[in-house]
Amino acid sequence: MARSECEEFHVPVLLHEAVDFLVWNPGGRYVDATIGGGGHTAEILRRLDPSGVVLGIDCDPEAISWVRRRFGGERTPLRLVRANYAELARISRDLGLVPLDGVLWDLGVSSWQLNRPERGFSFDREGPLDLRMNPDLEPTASALVNTVSEEELRRILWEYGEEREARRIARAILERRARRPIATTRELADVVRATVRGPHVAKSLARVFQALRIAVNRELESLRSALEQALEVLRPGGRMVVIAYHSLEDRIVKSFFRENEPRCICPPGVPICTCGRPGRLRVLTRHAVRPGAEEIRRNPRARSARLRAAEKLVEDEPASL
Ligand SMILES: C[S@@+](CC[C@H](N)C(=O)[O-])C[C@H]1O[C@@H](n2cnc3c(N)ncnc32)[C@H](O)[C@@H]1O
Incomplete structure (x- = not known):
């Protein structure tokens, strides 16, 4: 090669x-x-x-x-x-x-994983909200954000993403999923963008995706x-x-x-x-x-x-x- x-x-x-x-x-x-x-x-x-x-x-x-x-x-x-x-x-x-x-x-993800929209690792590539390195693992990130309690979601974002807006983002995710489950990277990114406005949004997006990746892959x-x-x-x-x-x-x-x-x-x-x-x-x-x-x-x-x-x-x- x-x-x-x-x-x-x-x-x-x-x-x-x-x-x-x-x-x-x-x-x-x-x-x-x-x-x-x-x-x-x-x-x-x-x-x-x-x-x-x-x-x-x-x-x-x-x-x-x-x-x-x-x-x-x-x-x-x-x-x-x-x-x-x-x-x-x-x-x-x-x-x-x-x-x-x-x-x-x-540690972490390869560029291959990050660059493939269908793996759902990247918040700026539209794809299923998956984030699993091992595709046999359960749950996907989508299943996780659509089922866990607000408290557990806040803990994940805070502990694994060190995200200061964890509480507000967890609340916004629960409100959004009550209307329709969150299925894609873009849908989750839109919730974060609507919650954390201003210059810090890119960092929050990175932290939210990092937190979910850590949780999903343990x-x-x-x-x-x-x-x-x-x-x-x-x-x-x-x-x-x-x-x-x-x-x-x-x-x-x-x-x-x-x-x-x-x-x-x-x-x-x-x-x-x-x-x-x-x-x-x-x-x-x-x-x-x-x-x-x-x-x-x-x-x-x-x-x-x-x-x-x-x-x-x-x-x-x-x-x-
Ligand atoms: C940063 S990449 C490694 C790149 C590699 N050093 C190279 O030079 O090409 C990390 C790799 O670790 C794998 N990985 C992450 N967590 C793992 C785990 N718990 N068990 C086995 N593989 C894992 C990912 O699937 C990914 O392919």
């Missing part, structure tokens, strides 16, 4: 930074938990020697068929599974890949569970690399890393920790890595990306100070 054709699906974000953190053992076993168009996977494969393996996971059947076509003609050590990455530990064990050397998550629950599972199936020295696109995801990653870092209370100057709080992870990115101006110019969707990486510590090994 030509490069331009691959970029039509998705342009990988923080490509070299992510793979630099991830691949430390060229003969290792890696998981791309959000394979999408295979941009990161192509670079991981390039850095592996013939004994290395990549397992690519995606819950979207269109992504899996795309990467099958992209890499199908090549002799690559790539295994593909259509699933939720919240099944990471089971899948890796079933395939005999444990212990793993690294897991990568490039994104935060999957991420929390997958991070915990990755720690179980990584080998000591194995890496976790996460690229997040909004503060809710990034906060989960940051606090997971923090909770699992050594919390050593040994007196200063002691060469080896003996306090018995060695932790399970060493954080490799003290601050999130952000894309540079040049990457953002080439690919504006990289704008909000934040990458964090950590390494699994040797079990029960006290952390060196």
